[in-house]
Amino acid sequence: MAATVLLPSGSNVSVKVHPVVLLSICDAYVRRKEHQDRVIGTLLGVVVDNVIEVKNCYVVPHNESSEQVMVDVIHHKTMFDLHQKVAPHESIVGWFATGSDLYNSDALIQDFYSKESTHPVHMVVDTTLKDNKFSVQAYTSRTLALGDKVLATEFVEIPCDTIFGDIERVGVDLMLTGLNDPSPESKKETANKSFSDEAETLAASMGRLADLVAKASEYVDSVVSGRVSGEPAIGRYLADTLALVPHLTRSDFERLFNESVQDAMMVTFLSDLLRAHVALAERLGTAALPIV
């Protein structure tokens, strides 16, 4: 009877990363000290069911050579305390490192972080852009133990995804607009894109909605013509959505439309009136005169 190798099964965890974290990591990588190859730091976030959501991170200075690794624990603890004051619900969920591969010293660092949190996640952000791709991978560790003796630590990859809050998406969109123009002069100009360019964003939204509707109608066409077998769930969903569109008689619609337009116009008129009033008061100096 040989002693069994204990392989504790990891739970089905998956990791979701906010783009803030990735940007901070890249920034930290760009700012690293001269002799260092990679940057490591702590990940903060929340754990909901089996999904680990990484919301924030900070860099921890470290020193590594082929034999040993030194991590500035005091810095780590101080920063964690400071962050706790701002966001008390976030906890340590793991650590990150830049670079393309796992290093030998990673096991030791993983050990250290297991003392801080129960299932620390190790995230590797590939800043060397291997294969012309920016990859973000997450690992969780399993210890391979023979009876009581710990043999090795294995890093098991778990699915990792980037999630966008809606407003973050707007922010990232904004960063993209400065990107799509290759020439440097126009880059400066597009980078000056004003934040409140409402008409353009509205047009973009409408465009996306139109795309969506076109896709849906294409799908319906292909199902009807028999090219694609239809799925009842999708069909029901589409039917529900269409049923939500209100059927208004012409007069009803006209009435609603006119009322809304009148409201909007009246409000605009009132606000302009107020501004004119204030401007007049300023010119005539009545703002500072006593009420007679």
Add this chain to the structure above:
Amino acid sequence: MVSDQVLITKESASPPPTYYNMAAALEGGAPRAHKELVKTVQLEGQVLLKIIQHCSEALPQLVTGQLLGLDVGQQLEVTDCFAFPAAVADDDVEAESAGANYQLEMMRCLREVNVDNNTVGWYQSANMGTFQTVELIETFINYHENIKKCVCIIYDPQRSARGNLALKAIRLKESFIELSKEQKLTLKGFQEARLSWRDIFVELPIKVRNSNLVQALVADLMPAPTATLADVDRLNLSVAPFLERNIQSLVECVDDIVQEQQKVSMYHKSVARQQQLYAAWLQKRRQENTQRLQDNLEALPEEDPTLFKPIPEPSMLDNYLVTNQIATYCDQINIAASEAIQKLFLMEGMQKAGL
């Protein structure tokens, strides 16, 4: 890339570090005495996202944070930021020094990882665009004593929830700063300096810039081109609640202005009354003096500073701030109403197209 680090030279003794005075607890020397004014603000992508995340998560509380970066001529580059813990309402001395400690600790830790250690301003979240308060001005002036170029970024999470990013960078106008230093915030002072209520704040254009690595990341992350929840919010036809809230705030502002007017009237009335009293007293004094001269006694002085203290003229600052507020609200209303009209006409077009 190792960024220039500013030598931490002086450590100013901190006056009670309340929210307004946190700037005075900073360590950091002004790098160069530039006479140029800041004309644009350049943000890094991660600062933008951090501000958005912090302010949105902290709703409905309003929060603040510090901006770090460099000033390069006419452009202020903001490269990093961190959040302040929620302002403690009580006047506990411990709590205030804890706030200053937090700042010092954070700056020290960030210095160790090569983040620019130079404070360039602060950010705060605003509610429906209300940011023109006296505290803001006081904070600005406090910062100004240490750093010549500082900027405040105002983020409005509620307007941004409608799909457009409501972020603006403001600083005080130079002439206004000089005026307030001389404590001449009265009507005459403003008229002499030829400042109107428009000239208190200057809004600066914001640019977003990313290092090349980050640009590669962002390109990779490119959000899905399909419609999202943000689009649904943006295309939402109901603009009434937003307008209602704005108009309500506007009405409150107008009430404030009327109150300010009343203060001015009171001032004038009390000055007039004081003049009358003084005239009566002076006459009595003169009579007394003639009497005393007859009795060969010394004449009493005709002035008595202790009896008639000059009444301080009310500051016009509140008036101007409220006017600024009104202007902001009117702008917001105009933008929202025009957007609503656009959407309504779009819908009409779609209806007419025979749907």
